[in-house]
Amino acid sequence: SFTMVVAIISVHFENGLFMANNGYEFGLALLAASVSLAFSGAGKAALDNFLNKKFS
Structure with a gap:
């Protein structure tokens, strides 16, 4: 998040704002996605969830 x-x-x-002028729209979208994952977690899509089921 800090990097973005x-x-x-x-x-x-x-x-x-807009990507056509190399604006910050895409960076803002990546920031929102990373903050969302940081607070809520990946849940069923998480890699560790898959590995726990496979090796348990």
Whole structure:
């Protein structure tokens, strides 16, 4: 998450929001996805969930 915030501020912010101008739209989407996974967890899609079922 921290890496995406730094990338948005240092590289993409001055180009505006939209990706057509190399803006921060995609970085913001990646930031939202990583924060969402950090708070809620991957659940059934998690790799450790799959490995626990396979080797148990």
